[in-house]
Amino acid sequence: MSIAGGTAIRLEEDPELAEQGEIPAFADIVREHQGMVFSLAYHFLHDRGLAEEAAQEVFLELHRHLGTIESRSHLVFWLRKVASRRCIDQIRRRSFWPKLRLDEVPEPAAKPDERDPMLSRALARLVASLPEKARMVVVLRYQEDLGPTEISQILDMPVATVKSHLQRSLDMLRDKLARSVGEIAI
Amino acid sequence: MSYLEDELKKALRRAEPSAGFAERVLARANGPAPAEPSWWERLAVLVRPPRMQWVALSLIVSIMVPVAGVQYRKERQARAEGQRAKEQLVFAVRMAGNRLHRVQQKVLEMGRMDTRL
Numbered sequence: 001m002s003i004a005g006g007t008a009i010r011l012e013e014d015p016e017l018a019e020q021g022e023i024p025a026f027a028d029i030v031r032e033h034q035g036m037v038f039s040l041a042y043h044f045l046h047d048r049g050l051a052e053e054a055a056q057e058v059f060l061e062l063h064r065h066l067g068t069i070e071s072r073s074h075l076v077f078w079l080r081k082v083a084s085r086r087c088i089d090q091i092r093r094r095s096f097w098p099k100l101r102l103d104e105v106p107e108p109a110a111k112p113d114e115r116d117p118m119l120s121r122a123l124a125r126l127v128a129s130l131p132e133k134a135r136m137v138v139v140l141r142y143q144e145d146l147g148p149t150e151i152s153q154i155l156d157m158p159v160a161t162v163k164s165h166l167q168r169s170l171d172m173l174r175d176k177l178a179r180s181v182g183e184i185a186i
Numbered sequence: 187m188s189y190l191e192d193e194l195k196k197a198l199r200r201a202e203p204s205a206g207f208a209e210r211v212l213a214r215a216n217g218p219a220p221a222e223p224s225w226w227e228r229l230a231v232l233v234r235p236p237r238m239q240w241v242a243l244s245l246i247v248s249i250m251v252p253v254a255g256v257q258y259r260k261e262r263q264a265r266a267e268g269q270r271a272k273e274q275l276v277f278a279v280r281m282a283g284n285r286l287h288r289v290q291q292k293v294l295e296m297g298r299m300d301t302r303l
Contacts, residue, residue, distance in 0.1 A: 026215065030208040038203040052203050056211050063215040123197035142194040174190055 026066060029075065030059050036076075036144070037083045043139045044087040046128045054090055058083045080144065081154045084136050091132055119177075126176050130169055133157070137165040138173075 024032065037058050041051035061082055062069075069075050127138055133155065140151045148162040155162070 027208065027212055030211050034207050034211075035200045035202050038207070039198075039200040042201055043198050048204070052207065055203060055207070056214060059211045060215055119193055120197040123193055127194070127198065138194070139198060142191065143198040143200060145195075170190060173194070177190070 026063060029062070033076070033079055034059075037079055039143055040080065040083045040139060041087050043124070043127065043143055044084075044135060045090065046124070050090065054083070054086050058086055061086075077154065080140065080146075084140065084154055088132050088136060122177060122180055123173065126173050126180070129176075130172070134165040134169045137162055138169050141166060 034055065038051055038055040041054040041058075042048060045051050045054065058079060062075075062079065065078075069078060127135060130138060136155060137151055140146050140154060141148075146154070148159050148166065152159045152162045
């Protein structure tokens with residue numbers, strides 16, 4: 001049912017798991033999911049170096065717990081959960097540190113936004129100013145396109161709390177964006 | 187989905203880590219595992235001395251407090267000396283004033299005696 005030592009095992013015994021396919025070897029897992037894990041950390045921490053370090057730690061933890069992974073969907077859930085927890089822990093540990101200036105943060109390795117890079121940058125900065133849990137809810141919602149139920153499972157919080165975090169965060173972002181960017185149709 | 191939500195999706199789209207990320211992870215994963223701490227290392231954690239910043243802070247405080255105390259005492263002493271000097275000066279001025287007054291009286295008396303003669 002699980003993989004160990006980096007070799008893939010077919011999940012033919014369990015029809016439900018078999019439907020979800022074969023769990024790839026560890027190297028393939030890293031290559032396939034590095035973008036997701038790194039982006040969660042990067043959008044949360046706003047520092048490429050810290051995000052890479054956090055992402056590496058997530059994969060190393062996965063390497064130690066490979067035996068407990070049951071399926072592809074469980075793998076993705078596990079990675080999101082551990083990445084979220086690590087990022088929140090890291091921010092709490094660094095709470096005494098001075099806040100990062102966004103100007104000093106290197107740009108993510110993504111294609112430039114042709115429509116409105118200024119707006120995206122302003123939004124990223126505003127997202128970074130949200131409280132920890134609300135920030136992670138927003139990142140999971142809009143980076144990973146997850147619904148409140150999935151987010152509640154990842155962050156171990158009630159669905160109603162996720163919804164209220166989302167609603168309050170959107171209100172706050174709309175309000176702050178209108179003030180910082182000016183009169184735009186949001 | 188609102189305009190704001192659309193923009194959030196764009197702002198928070200996935201980014202890739204720097205080149206060679208997977209290789210670095212694999213190298214760390216396949217590298218030597220960190221050694222398990224021995225029983226005495228675990229015990230040492232319990233009695234670990236305070237962090238360096240606390241040591242530095244207590245050093246600074248232990249130096250600053252006596253220095254500040256000495257400085258305060260010096261300042262109080264200087265203030266008291268100044269007060270004493272001020273009182274002495276006032277007293278001397280008063281004495282000089284009295285003497286001047288007496289001399290003035292005598293001069294006036296002598297003037298009156300001269301006119302009678």
